[in-house]
Amino acid sequence: MLDVLYLAHDVADPAIRRRTMTLEAGGAKVTVAGFRRGADTPAATGVIELGITRDGKFAQRVAAVGKAAVVLAGKLRGMGRPGIIIARNLEMLALANRANAIFGGNIPIVYECLDIHRLLLRKDFAGRSLRAAEQYLGRNVSLLVTSSPAFIENYFRPISQLKAPTLLLENKVIDLGDGAAEKPPLPRPPEPGAPWKIGWFGALRCQKSLKLLAEFSRAMNGRFEIVLRGRPAYSEFDDFDGFVKDEPFMTFHGSYKNPEDLAAIYHEVHFSWGIDFFEEGLNSSWLLPNRLYEGCRHGAVPIAMRGTETARFLSAKHIGLLLDRAESAALAHLLADMTPARYLMEFDRVAGTGSGSWVFDKADCQRLVSRLSALRANDAHPALMQEPSQTQSNKGGLL
Template sequence: MLHILYFVHDLADPAVRRRVLMLQAGGARVTLAGFRRDDNALAAIHGVKPIELGRTRDAQFAQRIAAVAKSALQLRRLLRSVDKPDVVIGRNLEMLAVAKRAKSIFGGDMPVVYECLDIHRLLLRKDVFGGALRGLERHFGTDAALLLTSSPAFVEHYFRSRSGLDLPIVLLENKVLALEGGDAGIAVTPRLPSNGEPWKIGWFGALRCRKSLELLADFSRRMGGRFEIVLRGRPAYSEFSDFDGVVRDAPFMRFDGPYKNPEDLAAIYGEVQFSWAIDFFEEGLNSSWLLPNRLYEGGLHGAVPIAVDGTETARFLTSRKIGLTLKEADPTHLAELLGNMNEERYLAAVNALAAQDRRQWMTDHTDCQALVQRLASLTRTSGQTAELQALPQLHRNRGGLQ
């Protein structure tokens, strides 16, 4: 059984739980180690007791670097009870550095994999600091055996053009982990509001975008109760001046707390007609390039996705002739897009979703096994040429990724 040592930046991140479950479903044994930013019982993984490297805080880059440096000094002691792994994965740049340190502790030629699912804005700065950070990424990542990333736009706009890394790449989209019978029982069915009830827009997942919060609050006020905004997930309070206050003062917005992914997805998406698949957190950069979890979650569960023009998410939807695209990111244009929503328009949008291949939204056992097999192949081969690769069983977002 392949033994993977997985270093993560936030043990409380539900996406970490999903990746560990995916690796386990593919047949790997996973040792999880990382930092904790807060407590989140919903991110716990049955049978996995993580190795905690310390505490970090959102939006505190200097504190995170100090915590990583401290953990590197203590890593030999922290890993003393861990069997030598076959593969080491570092999720995000700082954890890649820790992964490289772990490799030196264990010795040998075990492959290190760089998992990068967001391009941090600091990496994209054009000043000396940004150049230095990219230099660190090249230093730690140059001899990595593989790069895992989640959007073709990350490859196009960063890894191939700016990063200086020349690695084999696996495109691993943020699909819904569907291990219990695949898509059996998940049907895309219309859910028209009952008489007098509002249309509902769900914004679920990592809530970190102040602009989205304010835009949706303003829009719902303008609509006078015709639309309700439902928020679920983990707010990044460091990114908001007063998240709770904005929600409290918005008459047609509510926050219903965290949820378990993937177990609760059907229930929470089944309550809404539309999914907010927009993120302005790093507008024009990472936010324009990513393909968010909520895109796949909403698509699978029949919530019509809303994207903003000029983003990778909008291109994804346009190429499939599904979803709704916002021309400009402001309440006025959102009101123009949704203000005349009626039964006919909504049913047409839902039917377009229902006609899609369900597998483009899901990761199943076959996909999990393919990922673990790809990681296992790293232990048997060396000197691979740097070419863009995608898992054969995973659907690609658009042509050109071979």
């Protein structure tokens, strides 16, 4: 069995739970250690907490990593030597190297990077320094895991100096069923007089999307309603709760469990908002978001911004609706002539792709763990973690 030490930037992020489920379904044993964002509850059970960080507070997070490095040996005391260490995001690579040293070194490190922070793309001293830090901290990385080919094409290949093999691991929906195919989604046009519904689910961090959808729904005077679910990044909004409360055609229903609740929540909407302007022209243009796969898997017609990786992905499959301009008037033009007949045509195109494009099943989990297992050094260290005074090396790795 592959023992994985998974170092997480935010243990309350549902993506941490999904990755843990994926690895465990593939046959791995996973220990999660990481930071908690404020009062958020860890998404996975049995988490080793390393401290508290603040969303959007880069300097505070760097300081928290420094403090965690000092106490990491004590936090991991008694844990057996892992087969690999996975570091989720750049800030965790420092702790990955520290953990590797604590366990005696020579443990393969996997760097999982599913977002390219805007600071990494700056051309000034700060950007160059952060990329240099990535290169240094990633010097022992055995595998880079990322979720969109545009991240490779626009950052890792031309800009980053990280030298490691790359694994493209899309943000597909985990389906750990017994092998029996789940029933395909059914079309669900609204009853006469009822509104069409657009669902914006997941990590809610884009104020521009929130305002655009609010303006659009008001302009359509109730013909379209906006349904929000997930985890708002409150640091990115002036007043998320107050704004939504004042909107007549917009509602927020809180968080949900992924993948358990996906079928139910997407069954309530007709369209899925797949647009993010959070880091417009950069990360937001390159990513393939979770909601893209979730919505299509469960029959919601995706809406994407033309010129993004998401739009290119959908165009290759001949599905979805593409917005030409980031304006409520352009969205109204795109959806103004929506009828049950047009909706059924768009729905059938999405449903016709089959689940394989959207689902990561148990066999996929097993293949992933097999790939990670192959990284293990020919070093079967049976001993428990060493005390810091016994450790000579200062290498490490993490996910």
